[in-house]
Amino acid sequence: MIYFLHGSDGYQSNHRLKQLKSAFQPTDPSGCNQAVFDLTENDWPAVKAGILAMPFLASARQIIIKNGFGAKKKIQEDLADFLPQVPESTGLIIYENQEIDKRNVLWKRLEKLGRTGQAEVKEFPPVKGWDLIRLIESEIAAAGGQIEPAASQKLADYLLASGWRLKQELDKLLAFAAGRAITTNDIELLIKPDFETSIFDLTDQIAGGRSRRALELLERLIEQNANELYILTMIAFQFRHLLLVKSLTEKNGYLSPGNLAQRLAIHPFVAKKALAQSQRFSLLRLKKIYQKILQTDLGIKTGRWEPRLGLELLIARINS
Incomplete structure (x- = not known):
């Protein structure tokens, strides 16, 4: 064979x-x-x-x-x-x-x-989204451990996909928990978020109106040598998703994450998060925010602002 x-x-x-x-x-x-x-x-x-x-x-x-x-x-x-x-x-x-x-x-x-x-x-492609959460829970159970549901979701958010790192992080968490259930506090204490997760967290803080936390995350990303224009691109990408989700739900009424994922060609896990975030905004406000993002992109590329200053001003302007 x-x-x-x-x-x-x-x-x-x-x-x-x-x-x-x-x-x-x-x-x-x-x-x-x-x-x-x-x-x-x-x-x-x-x-x-x-x-x-x-x-x-x-x-x-x-x-x-x-x-x-x-x-x-x-x-x-x-x-x-x-x-x-x-x-x-x-x-x-x-x-x-x-x-x-x-x-x-x-x-x-x-x-x-x-x-x-x-x-x-x-x-064996990387496992993501809900499948990753199920994999985390099954691996923890197979090792004789326990994990709180919120912790398994946070770990999936931090890692984004399965791979060798998953095994290493699970071993670390199991050793630290020492027989008790793994908690979200354990995840935050021991696991460093994937770079893309940090970007998503940044956009989540911006979308939630938490400017101070967003600026702290921006500083951390820049300290990790993240390119400012890439950060801006990811912010634009996320708010574009929010704009599209909001537009679809206002036109068609409630749509499930699976339906949105199919229409927008994104993962249901991403669609679920975008759906929750979009409820914080009106369609008009999302359009204005997206316009501010485009203006920031132009301002940085034409030399009006240094990239970091442009991002800091954008965060302030979105939540003003």
């Missing part, structure tokens, strides 16, 4: 790899029938010989190939041509801890084998 595990969420893909390795180990008491090859380091003839080798004192072998898509083009082509010849006694796992160019010849061969049932092809 051939297994193809790939995707940018290395934490989940590695979890599946560990499952396959653990399931094989009881069938290989000698420990002689598992091998790992890196196609950026090992020669193709050696890898091929390892795949074709007969099991030693066992009924099967397990071969793991890493970085196949990072190998030279000729090696990738050789592997793609060879895949139909993998013996039944060899479980071949092709593991890629990254996104893949799906125009690649090796990808096309593996995808075809997956469609015909000759391979298990599993992609």
Whole structure:
């Protein structure tokens, strides 16, 4: 059997790899029938010989190939041509801890084998939104811990997506909680928000009329070397979402986050937050705020204001 595990969420893909390795180990008491090859380091003839080798004192072998898509083009082509010849006694796992160019010849061969049932092809994209909250809660439960619902949502807000960092932060929180339920205070104390989360928090403070807190967050972002024009772009992006959501709800009445997400081509999690924020504003006020954002952009780009001053003035003007 051939297994193809790939995707940018290395934490989940590695979890599946560990499952396959653990399931094989009881069938290989000698420990002689598992091998790992890196196609950026090992020669193709050696890898091929390892795949074709007969099991030693066992009924099967397990071969793991890493970085196949990072190998030279000729090696990738050789592997793609060879895949139909993998013996039944060899479980071949092709593991890629990254996104893949799906125009690649090796990808096309593996995808075809997956469609015909000759391979298990599993992609592991980052988990986001509500799915991330459920993943956090299931991982905490599997580790024998507990987490308050508000804390799991805050952690999802801070991390934005699954990945290796999720595992590291969960281990830290579980150790700190020491048997009690993880709280939002634990999250705020121990976890540094993702950069995009900090931007979203900034726009949330601006939208909520909390200018002092917004200015504190702006200073923190600049200290972290965030580009001022990028911050302005993200503020514009967020208020544009609020404007579109407000316009749609005034025209059509209440719309669910899922409906809004579909209409605006955004994630339901983002739509839910934008829906809640938009209720603080009239449509007219949102239009005026968006105009102020455009004026700030022009003022910075024409040299009227230094970028930081322009952002500080914008925060003050939005809430004046």
